[in-house]
Amino acid sequence: MTIKRRDFLSTVAAGSAIVTLPGFLSGCGVQTATAIASATPENPFMEWFGVDQAVAARVMSELTSRGADTADLYFQHTRSNHLTLEDGIVSKANSGIEQGVGLRVVIGDQTGYAFTEDLTLASMLAAARTASAIASGSRVVTPQSFNPLESGDLYTTSVPWADVGVDQKLPVMKFIERTAKSRDLAIEKVAVYWADADERVMIATLDGKLVTDHRPMARATVVVTAKKGDETQTGYANIAAREEFSWFSEDRLTTMIDEAVDRTMIQFEAIRPPAGEMPVILASGASGILLHEAIGHGMEADFNRKGTSIYSDMIGKKVAEPFVTVVDQADIPRERGALNYDDEGNKAGRTVMVENGILKSYLHDQISAAQYGIAPTGSGRRESYQYSPMPRMSCTFMEDGPHTKDEIIAAVDHGIICETYTNGQVQIGAGDYTFYVKNGWLVEGGKVTAPIKDVNIIGNGPESLKRITMVANDARLDTGGWTCGKNGQSVPVSQGIPTVLVSNMTVGGENVS
């Protein structure tokens, strides 16, 4: 309800970055009914924001009046909707509109930034003058007009979320509640949280590009609370994607519901594992959190151009076994982390970070790419018009390896399997990272034995990469609604992995003697 306050100091430690599953989406968006042919003079996005070529050119000229290497105008309009079902009824809705333009001027690694929610020429010019103050040089040549690039088609939808009424979502939420409750007599409460959003982005750049993108996002979450005797347990599951309403099929929802119920009920039998170092098997899918924390953040080039990442001097070096290949890829259709263009207007695509065990490429935005003398990797992202972009991940995963899941389990004499997660964090310079395991299993004598719960796991990025001794052939992306936080900015991401064995990690546990 209140405007976002400056809370970075209390929440994020130095040089650290966090991935979490918050209760709600932090914003995102959708596509209008027709695919936009953006190469028209009367760009529908320009009409949407009430801006024409001349106004954009005038603001760009003011923004770069004291010099610039690069500069951009980032127009954004996001309409989001949330619904809450608790105690059998949907009695709370929330909707939000976030609209504004961010103005950025960059000289070398220096950035001037301002934004305004008031899209009048006078307000935009005032913000442009404020942002331009970082520079002290002379006026640069600016475009008279901006050339629209072709729209991407990674998440085109036929029905925008704006056209899906509460009356359509209500029965789906009721279905989720009813189905979950029917699964076990011990289930006392079921809560369902719905989130969808339509986001429109238009980026005008100093080199004359006009990039537009419609970004849909939706997520359904179910929370299950069950009671046996004096003991209560809660579990949840969610699914999220850049999708439209019809994606939430009964089958897909039922899979989510069964996962939430299973995760909840197993906790009545689950124990805390013993504490200390042991082999850790990461189940396929959500365990991609390992890659996000152990290597992904450390490969973001803002840290590396400053020399503050543990990976700063490792490009070209062997960091893992030859069967380990780790990729960040934005052009995977409809994934939560997917992007047609990044938030600097560069085409987003595939970056191989580790290829056959060799460290290959960082994730670059324009500032770091210029410093390294290479093309940007399309990894410049921002939470909204209120923030300047920085290198971020999109969909991060490991490719298939030569082993099987069964071989991996059979290879462990005494260790654990990690299956579901709530959050993770990394210390960029030291390389220490953690993730919190909500559900998992003990492995004893090559066999899966008792269920476990609620343990934090901690390791060191480069050391853990070296200790990936087996990689199975069952890679998949997780469909959960992951959100990554860095320097106070949240962006949606995806992650995935095949079943892998890390030969040694430190497992939080109890019953220490």
Place this chain on the structure above:
Amino acid sequence: MSADLTTQALKAVELAKAAGADEAAASINQSRDVTFEYRDGALEKVKDTTSQGLGIQVYAAGRYSSHQTTDLNPERLTSFVSEAVAITRALEPDEFRQVTPEELFANRPDVDLDLVDASVADISREQRLAWCEALDAVATDHEKVISATAGVYDGSSQSASVSSNGFSGTRQSTYCWYGSEITLRDQGDKRAEDSFYVGGQHIETLPEASTVASTAMQRVLSRLNAEKGPTVKAAMVVDSRVAGSLIGRLLGPANARRVQQGQSYWAELVGEKAFSDKLTIIDDPLIKRGFSSRHYDNEGISAKVIPIVEGGVVKNLYVDTYYGRKAGMAPTTGSSSNRRLATGDKSLAELLSDVGDGVYVTSWLGGNADNTTGDFSLGIRGHMIENGEIGRPVGEMNVTGNLRDLFSRLEMVGNDVYPYSSTLSPSLVFAGVDFSGV
């Protein structure tokens, strides 16, 4: 300016009523925020913004919804509010959704909280640069420095809130923070990094920038050559600077929403001696210059001092009007303000000396807790406590247990309250904690 905001908020409430709402409440916010970041001898980032937004809560035909927008164009605002009312009508009725009753916003305190420093608006570019340079000078004056970023963050915010049943209030505050984040070359490819920032509503209360940077430097120097510590059951001393985060986890489910939803280990604890008698936590919204001080909460409930835990006995939970009605609990406030912990009479050094051997935690890394059961597991960094003194730096360790059990083993609290937080906690000493490491 506040009068102007109040007028705008009233207008939004009128729009909602005109569109068919039975009751409505609205808030308008405005803020200005300036960021200066300075790295390795040069200005790296300047961000200077003004922002605005409207939030509105709608009650119609026994139904409820809330909405917010940054688009205050009068024409579009009118359609936004009528759409908000239409969305509300599409929901299911809920007898517990009611506008905050008048008696809860009666007797609002008017004590001066002193949250505004008029000189913040006049901070010059030269002043911010001077702070940056003073911070940077200390941080870069070391052979192992790879990179150091100095930051200055200042600004102001104001808001006005009104409701259709007579609530009206305004808030205003300023802030100024600065500090440094430093990365040093460590063993192999490792970098040691840490930071220290100070802040407040008033510039005059801040320590010298060079002192702040020196603290950041001492913190990161103490991290050099850190190694994984042992798997051990030992005493844990939590530094006051990071105790607030642990208190936040403890209190996470201490509210009517979690209790009513069956997701709180606090459900049966009111009136019980649930924790060590060393634990006292008071929610105090009326602290002069407190980081979360206020005259009313986000529902308009008049601020008052609320004991949460006294001598280990649970006195109150955080109860908002909706979940309070649903759970049959009288409302206190649904959102925390400042949290004051009882202090002891010993310094950190005396606590460490009394403990003798154990682990001194100076920061957390990830981890989580289950609100329903209180089970937790957290990553930590810190130092071994050896012979009553701060020993070798350790990291890559976890601490694991149950929050209720942990706080029943709170053995000592210090006198060293960390001031730059809305949780005013001293250092905390716990007995018999499970650490995992080597």
